[in-house]
Amino acid sequence: MRIMKFGGSSVADAGRIKAVGNIVQQAVQEGPVALVFSAMKGVTNSLLEAADLAQAGQSGFWEILQDLRTRHEETLGELIPDGDTTGTAQGVAQLLEELSELLHGVSLVRECSPRTRDLVASFGERLSCPIIAAYLVSLGSPAQWVDAREMILTDENHGNALVKTSRTYQAIATHLHAVEGIPVITGFIAATSQGVTTTLGRNGSDYTAALVGAAMAASAVEIWTDVDGVMSADPRYVDRAFVIPDLSLQEAMELSYFGAEVIHPYTMIPSVERHIPLWIKNTLRPSARGTRITQESPETDHTITGIASIENVALINVQGGGMLGIPGIASRVFGALARADVNVIMISQASSEHSICICVRESELHRACEFLRQELRTELESRRIEQFEEQPSLEIIAVIGAMMRGHPGIAGKLFSALGDSGLNVLAIAQGSSEMNISFVINREDRKAALNVVHDAFFPA
Ligand SMILES: Nc1ncnc2c1ncn2[C@@H]1O[C@H](COP(=O)(O)OP(=O)(O)O)[C@@H](O)[C@H]1O
Numbered sequence: 001m002r003i004m005k006f007g008g009s010s011v012a013d014a015g016r017i018k019a020v021g022n023i024v025q026q027a028v029q030e031g032p033v034a035l036v037f038s039a040m041k042g043v044t045n046s047l048l049e050a051a052d053l054a055q056a057g058q059s060g061f062w063e064i065l066q067d068l069r070t071r072h073e074e075t076l077g078e079l080i081p082d083g084d085t086t087g088t089a090q091g092v093a094q095l096l097e098e099l100s101e102l103l104h105g106v107s108l109v110r111e112c113s114p115r116t117r118d119l120v121a122s123f124g125e126r127l128s129c130p131i132i133a134a135y136l137v138s139l140g141s142p143a144q145w146v147d148a149r150e151m152i153l154t155d156e157n158h159g160n161a162l163v164k165t166s167r168t169y170q171a172i173a174t175h176l177h178a179v180e181g182i183p184v185i186t187g188f189i190a191a192t193s194q195g196v197t198t199t200l201g202r203n204g205s206d207y208t209a210a211l212v213g214a215a216m217a218a219s220a221v222e223i224w225t226d227v228d229g230v231m232s233a234d235p236r237y238v239d240r241a242f243v244i245p246d247l248s249l250q251e252a253m254e255l256s257y258f259g260a261e262v263i264h265p266y267t268m269i270p271s272v273e274r275h276i277p278l279w280i281k282n283t284l285r286p287s288a289r290g291t292r293i294t295q296e297s298p299e300t301d302h303t304i305t306g307i308a309s310i311e312n313v314a315l316i317n318v319q320g321g322g323m324l325g326i327p328g329i330a331s332r333v334f335g336a337l338a339r340a341d342v343n344v345i346m347i348s349q350a351s352s353e354h355s356i357c358i359c360v361r362e363s364e365l366h367r368a369c370e371f372l373r374q375e376l377r378t379e380l381e382s383r384r385i386e387q388f389e390e391q392p393s394l395e396i397i398a399v400i401g402a403m404m405r406g407h408p409g410i411a412g413k414l415f416s417a418l419g420d421s422g423l424n425v426l427a428i429a430q431g432s433s434e435m436n437i438s439f440v441i442n443r444e445d446r447k448a449a450l451n452v453v454h455d456a457f458f459p460a
């Protein structure tokens with residue numbers, strides 16, 4: 001069985017969905033498939049924006065609701081202009097009515113808990129899948145849409161729920177074996193054992209596909225998107241970015257961790273466990289080979305494999321001569337950030353141990369500093385810590401590659417290229433795996449730095 005996941009870019013409008021229909025009809029000729037779909041492009045962002053507006057008591061969420069209604073009804077009409085879409089249209093209308101009541105409730109109580117946010121975010125996939133399933137049926141492919149909340153079991157960590165994999169694998173296998181025809185599965189969403197809706201983290205439909213692949217012992221998991229594969233850098237910023245033909249799972253994890261949103265970091269885990277190859281394919285150019293991701297480290301004559309970047313990050317710099325003698329200062333810093341539920345993206349510590357530099361998402365900067373100042377208030381008052389500096393509006397860039405391990409001179413080449421271009425580096429870190437070197441720069445230097453590094457390691 002092939003698991004084929006189509007992201008928001010592949011179902012952005014009726015035209016894209018028709019291209020997906022052609023790809024699916026071809027695939028079905030070759031053997032059994034199960035399909036995973038995301039919300040139409042931009043819908044999840046709109047839903048989360050509507051939740052924020054409703055929580056703030058701003059009426060703008062009504063316009064978003066109306067736009068969603070129009071977009072989904074028009075898409076259904078364009079896909080099936082002549083067939084009977086009454087059932088599907090009624091289902092879409094009912095979902096949108098439910099969403100409307102939910103957002104109205106949020107606006108009345110001026111509160112949107114992480115649990116409620118997950119429920120709001122879930123409507124994107126719940127709207128797209130019935131429409132796509134109805135379209136495939138209209139093409140003569142016996143498709144049946146499946147609500148993944150009935151199969152994927154998670155904990156209660158809303159927004160980034162942890163999957164209970166063994167029970168999930170059993171539930172997926174049981175559920176899908178009962179589906180007649182082609183399963184059209186909602187990506188991104190899941191549920192707790194109490195049936196409360198959760199989500200797998202942004203970009204999480206890839207992970208859904210990998211879970212389905214693992215549960216069904218698939219021959220391959222294919223991530224269909226709008227680029228020819230995993231590229232040597234984000235093609236939106238680096239014109240000379242090229243498709244990486246083969247990637248190891250570890251390299252793919254590093255690239256996705258450091259911002260290559262083309263694939264969700266957790267996607268690789270089920271594949272590692274079950275030796276299932278992952279493919280990144282282009283819905284707009286299905287004949288292109290794509291990128292194959294497997295356990296093996298492919299042969300390459302490049303010293304690095306790719307470059308990734310994470311935008312909207314911030315640095316917290318804690319510095320002071322008095323830090324030298326403070327036992328466990330680092331663990332206290334990490335303890336405070338853990339209590340703040342802040343994810344540390346990168347850390348670099350001066351060898352003199354008198355400074356610690358931490359990189360976090362900009363959206364978590366305020367909370368991180370609040371908890372850190374609380375934890376270090378004694379040292380701050382006694383001036384043993386002299387400096388506590390926050391730097392927002394930054395960017396992390398990482399160079400990644402299995403061949404970097406034990407290959408001297410990469411850091412030198414990287415930072416001399418940046419220095420020669422007058423690009424200032426604010427912090428540096430190297431992963432213990434020696435498969436990545438990451439550094440922090442000002443946000444406005446992002447495009448220049450990505451191209452300088454790409455030219456340095458992949459000269460024309
Ligand atoms: N290294 C990379 N290789 C390929 N695409 C990348 C990379 N880094 C960032 N991207 C961006 O990721 C996008 C695909 O991810 P996403 O927008 O989530 O697609 P989908 O909606 O299909 O899930 C591409 O259009 C590209 O702009």
Ligand SMILES: N[C@@H](CC(=O)OP(=O)(O)O)C(=O)O
Pocket residue numbers: 006007008009038039041044045124187188201202203204205206
């Ligand atoms: N719709 C969800 C899940 C997802 O994976 O979307 P996409 O496949 O478009 O990245 C999101 O936007 O996060």
